[in-house]
Amino acid sequence: MAPEGLFLPGEEVIMASVKVEKLEKVYPNGFKALHGIDLQIADGEFMVVVGPSGCAKSTLLRLIAGLEEVTSGTITIGDRVVNDLDPKDRRIAMVFQNYALYPHMTAYENMAFALKLAKLPRAEIDARVREAAAKLEIEGLLDRKPKDMSGGQRQRVAVGRAIVRKPDVFLFDEPLSNLDAKLRVSMRARLVQLHRELKAGGQRAAMVYVTHDQVEAMTMGDRITVMKDGRIMQTDTPMALYERPANKFVAGFIGSPAMNIHRAGLKRIGDQVVVAVSGQEWALAPAQAARVLASWPADGEEVWFGIRPDSIDLAGPGGEQAGLCGEISLVERTGGEAYCYFRVNGDEYVARLEGSRAGQLQPGDVGQFRVKVDEGHVFSGAGGTNISLPAV
Amino acid sequence: MFKTGRRGVGQVSARGNLLLNLFLFLLSAACVYPLLFVLMISLSSNESIAANGYRLWPGQFSFGAYQYMFTIGQQIITSYGVTIVVTVAGTVLSVLITSLYAYAIARDDFRYRKFFTYLAIIPLLFSGGLVPFYMVSTQLLHFRNSLLGLIMPLAFNSFFIMILRTYFRAGNIKPLIEAAKIDGAGEFRIFFRIVLPLSLPGVATIALFSAFAYWGDWYNALLFIDQPSLTPVQAMLMNIQSNLQFIIQNSTNLSAQAFDLLRNMPTDAARMAVVILATVPIILAYPFFQRYFIRGLTVGGVKD
Amino acid sequence: MSVRATGGWRLRKNTAFLLMVLPGFIWLVLLKYLPMGGIVLAFKNFHFARGGFWQSLWESSWCGLQNFEFLFASQNAWIITRNTILYNLVFIVTGTILALAIAVALSELLNRRLAKLYQTCLFFPYFLSWVVVGYLLLGFLSFDKGAVNGMLGQFGWQPVQWYDQPGVWPYILSFINLWKNAGYNAVIYLAAIMGIDRQYYEAAEIDGAGKWQQTIYVTLPHLYKLIIVMVLLAVGRIFSADFGLFYQVPLNSGALYPTTDVIDTYVFRSLMYTGDIGMTTAAGLYQSVVGFILIMLVNKVIKKYDRESAMF
């Protein structure tokens, strides 16, 4: 069976390296953390699992690692069902949030520990450790103990400990969250680069990378899985998630500043679909209208209308387009661009403007904005499903 | 104006400090004085004790008691040997048994941890009493006149279990256990290579408590031992209270010279010399290890 | 197909842990739980007969509560119970007060070095064995050579046969108990005092509280819980005595039994010298049962008072 949705840009369809089917986890205290997860991660793919804290990202990772017992469902790594295998037999490596380096061992010993346990010859161990150290530029740290290293250095040793094992799957549990903002950005790039180098070196390991930070997810992942309350909301490439969020949760979670989403009403006027939001009435573009019509909600049911800050701009002199007019409450200027917060009929909106266009907008001013309605999304009122999405 | 009596924020006044010092000094002196006194008795000559009784400053100093100990006190050597063997073997054994047990019940993924936790706690609450213990020990386990009788009763201790368990449950340990699992270490290797080295302060505390308990133990000897060759130092001390002969009855070849010594035996000084010899190791070791004891006292509760 | 974690995996995971608890388990069974079964002796008319202990045990007849009747009919049960409880009560009160005083004094001392030194001295007696303590006391109380009688002599008073005077021993033993254990308890209180946030003292200072008032209004309230718990724990153990204190320190002198005999020494002597196994077991069981009830009660009280500090 050809796994669907594993079509990566510029690559052929490949074997799933990790396959999770109907995975459920109930903790001994009775708490159900995972509600039947299905997920496939390809060989050599960088998969980011993202979601708010407590949505069971770590649980998923720990189940794959074998640190927790599966309640039901299967986990397959390569071609083996690993449910009943010990962690060491799963050909995985893990990088923990707090690194979990052995404090009484040097960096070298930390990295060599697993290899020693696997009874590799000394020379081989030494070669692997040094190779990994070179890759991570930590040769100078090999004789140091964790307490004599900075956070970033520890982090790299922890990654090194994973690399030397040449696993089929790397598991990362929020490995950057203990670093300061600047280091986090540079480590982000390094990890992606490392993944690429490993791949180029013929080590087609999959990476499963857990984070609660959607920016990290967007910048690092080949694909992203968005989770909420123990369920998968959507799995797709970063751009697809951004442009075609499957539901209101994903739409609100991905992207910064977050999508403007407000209560709305739908009206059908002949072929036209009109969305009524914040006291405005906008006609949807024909293609969009057709899709909404296809999954028309119960009459009178409220829906949600979502529009990204990028799709709102200051109104030009023309003014024939759909528009919003509201009092500006805050302007955040980051230099190249500015986020402009304003209020329409009690609904809060944010627009992303080019820095120069923001001009001398001031809080208290009344701004005229135009909205690219055809870039908006309509979510059903009950489930929050995106009903304006083009069928794949 | 003058500055006396002005105290820093949160500090006692100079006069208060003086009073506190006085109070603590007197108490501290009371704690140390008796041992000093006994030391001086052990250094007194026979004549001076006969004439003046025990004095902090003897009329006449003499190392006679110690000399005497080392010339014919064969028993002292034997007893020291017994105590050292029991202390070393017992401490190693008890640290091993206790830490393994405590570690297993500290692990969340041990299925029967509750059962074994209760199993260790219940004896703290209820015991069969001395007689059944004595009967089982002598009739079933044959502790009578056996080193086992000195080692086994102290080899496991539920309080140690509770202290160690808190160390093993410390927040930093769990992720390391998981990392080690992923690295492919088995449970015993995880324990000996990762957990034990990281819990060294806790284990050292237990080892010290244990070593001091073995060193100071006379109770099990009182119950089980009447052979001089198996009598530890503390029990020997007990025996010579009534009968200093005990020290020499074990010596095989009493020369004429030894008999001579025996006649002029510095009885009182000799007893006190044995007290000093039995206590010296503790005096020497205790100040260095004090902080471990304090830590041991302030961690650990029975509760889950 | 969904695959559940198999029993095999579970067991394999637990085997290592079971091996780890095995030595301790064996120890507990042999030295704690088997003796608990031995309490049947309390209900038997046990005599050593030919064929050894086990056969005697098997063949000896049941006698119901006769051993207990015998125990409580004698004057002894009353004396040892009274002594045990009274001593413990005195120890709890005096011990707590002195330990607190030491802890507060140590914590307030300006010179930390000195505080450390004092603490080392005060903690020291705790590490001496009771045999050694017996000797130390003998140095003072010996009839012909002891320091106390020597001093009395200098004032022209008659020497006293201390080890023949039951009346003074409650005081002596209470003093010795303080001497040996106060430092130990002080260490526990001191650790708690050191844990109090300095800001409370600074706030009190700003409010104009003197050092003494700070002790009353900041330190003691913070220790309140700990004191109650420590006292309650001691109350739970009020039915058992420190054997060494009552056996070694009075040098097991028969003349002193009326005031120095406690349940533990009584049981020990009965076992070693009288050979009335049934009655002695009964005495021990009496102690265990009452002690158990007390501990359970105390734990209940603590639980109500402060969940955190309850033992289980």
Ligand SMILES: Nc1ncnc2c1ncn2[C@@H]1O[C@H](COP(=O)(O)OP(=O)(O)O)[C@@H](O)[C@H]1O
């Ligand atoms: N050992 C456990 N026992 C019970 N509940 C747990 C346990 N571990 C995690 N949980 C719960 O499962 C949920 C998911 O936890 P986790 O996977 O750590 O979330 P995340 O990593 O996404 O923040 C949380 O609600 C958490 O409280």
Ligand SMILES: [Mg+2]
């Ligand atoms: Mg997590």
